[in-house]
Amino acid sequence: MTAATTDSTTDAVPSGAAFPRLLAMEWTKFRSVRSTVFSLLAFVVLTLGLAALFTWLTVNQWDKIDADQRAAYTRDPVGNILGGGFFLGQLAICVLGTMVITSEYSTGMIRASLLAAPKRTPMLAAKGLVFATVTFVVGEIVSFGAFAIAAPMLNSKVPVSLSSHGVLRALLGAGLYLMMLGLFAMAVGALVRHTAGAISAVIGFVLVLAPLAQLLPGSLGKHVHAYLPTEAGHLVAQSVQGPKDLLSPWQGYGVFCLWTAALLVVAGWLLKRRDA
Numbered sequence: 001m002t003a004a005t006t007d008s009t010t011d012a013v014p015s016g017a018a019f020p021r022l023l024a025m026e027w028t029k030f031r032s033v034r035s036t037v038f039s040l041l042a043f044v045v046l047t048l049g050l051a052a053l054f055t056w057l058t059v060n061q062w063d064k065i066d067a068d069q070r071a072a073y074t075r076d077p078v079g080n081i082l083g084g085g086f087f088l089g090q091l092a093i094c095v096l097g098t099m100v101i102t103s104e105y106s107t108g109m110i111r112a113s114l115l116a117a118p119k120r121t122p123m124l125a126a127k128g129l130v131f132a133t134v135t136f137v138v139g140e141i142v143s144f145g146a147f148a149i150a151a152p153m154l155n156s157k158v159p160v161s162l163s164s165h166g167v168l169r170a171l172l173g174a175g176l177y178l179m180m181l182g183l184f185a186m187a188v189g190a191l192v193r194h195t196a197g198a199i200s201a202v203i204g205f206v207l208v209l210a211p212l213a214q215l216l217p218g219s220l221g222k223h224v225h226a227y228l229p230t231e232a233g234h235l236v237a238q239s240v241q242g243p244k245d246l247l248s249p250w251q252g253y254g255v256f257c258l259w260t261a262a263l264l265v266v267a268g269w270l271l272k273r274r275d276a
Contacts, residue, residue, distance in 0.1 A: 022126035039096035047089035051146035097185025139178035166239030173236030187263035
C-alpha cells in the first residue's frame with residue numbers, strides 16, 4: 001500500500017470520533033489503495049481460472065484417474081471444485097489481510113489513524129469490520145462464480161446443483177472461511193507490524209504447519225493437524241464431512257473463529273500498549 005491515502009479524511013475525524021466515522025475512514029483508506037484492487041483481482045482470477053482448469057482436466061481424464069479421486073469428487077463435488085482454486089487464491093487474501101495494517105506502520109499512517117481513535121481498539125475493530133465485509137462479499141461472488149463455471153463441466157460425470165445436499169452451505173461457507181482468513185491475517189499483521197514478517201508467518205500457518213503436523217506420530221499428529229486454524233476452517237467449504245475429518249464443518253469453523261478471536265484480542269491489547 002502507498003502513503004497516498006487519506007490525510008484529509010483522517011484530519012476530518014476528530015479525537016474520540018464515533019464508530020461510524022471510523023468505518024467511513026477505514027473504507028476510504030481501503031478502497032483508495034491500488035494494492036487492494038490488485039490483491040482482490042489476483043484472488044478472483046486465480047480462483048475462477050484454476051477451478052475451471054482443474055475441473056476441465058478432471059472431466060477429460062475421468063477414466064484415467066484412480067478410483068479414490070473419482071470417489072472424492074462423487075462424495076464432495078463442491079469441495080473439489082473450489083479446492084484447487086481456493087488453495088492458491090487464498091494466498092492473495094493472506095497478503096491483503098496483513099497489508100491492511102502493516103502498510104500503515106511502514107508509511108507512518110498508523111499515527112494519523114490512532115489520532116482519530118485515541119482508545120485505539122475502535123480503530124482496529126473498524127478496520128476489521130470493513131475488511132471482513134469486503135472479503136466476505138468477494139468470497140461469495142467468487143465461490144458461486146466458480147460453481148457456476150465448473151458445475152456444468154462436472155455434470156456429465158457427477159451431477160450437482162444448488163439443491164444438492166450441502167452445496168449451498170458449502171458455497172456460503174467458502175465466503176465465511178475467506179472472511180475469517182482475512183481477519184486471521186490482519187491479526188497477525190497487527191502483532192508483527194512488519195509486512196514481510198507477517199506475510200511469512202501467515203503463509204507458514206496456511207502452507208507449512210499442516211504438512212509438518214502430519215509427521216507427528218499416531219493420533220497426536222491427527223489431532224494437531226485437525227485443530228490448526230486453516231485446516232479446521234476450510235471444512236465449512238465442504239458439502240459433506242470427510243471420512244478422515246475429526247471435526248464437522250461447523251465445528252472446524254468454530255475452531256478457526258476461536259484462533260482468530262484470540263489473536264485479535266492479543267493484537268488489540270498490544271495495540272494499546274505499544275508505541276505506534
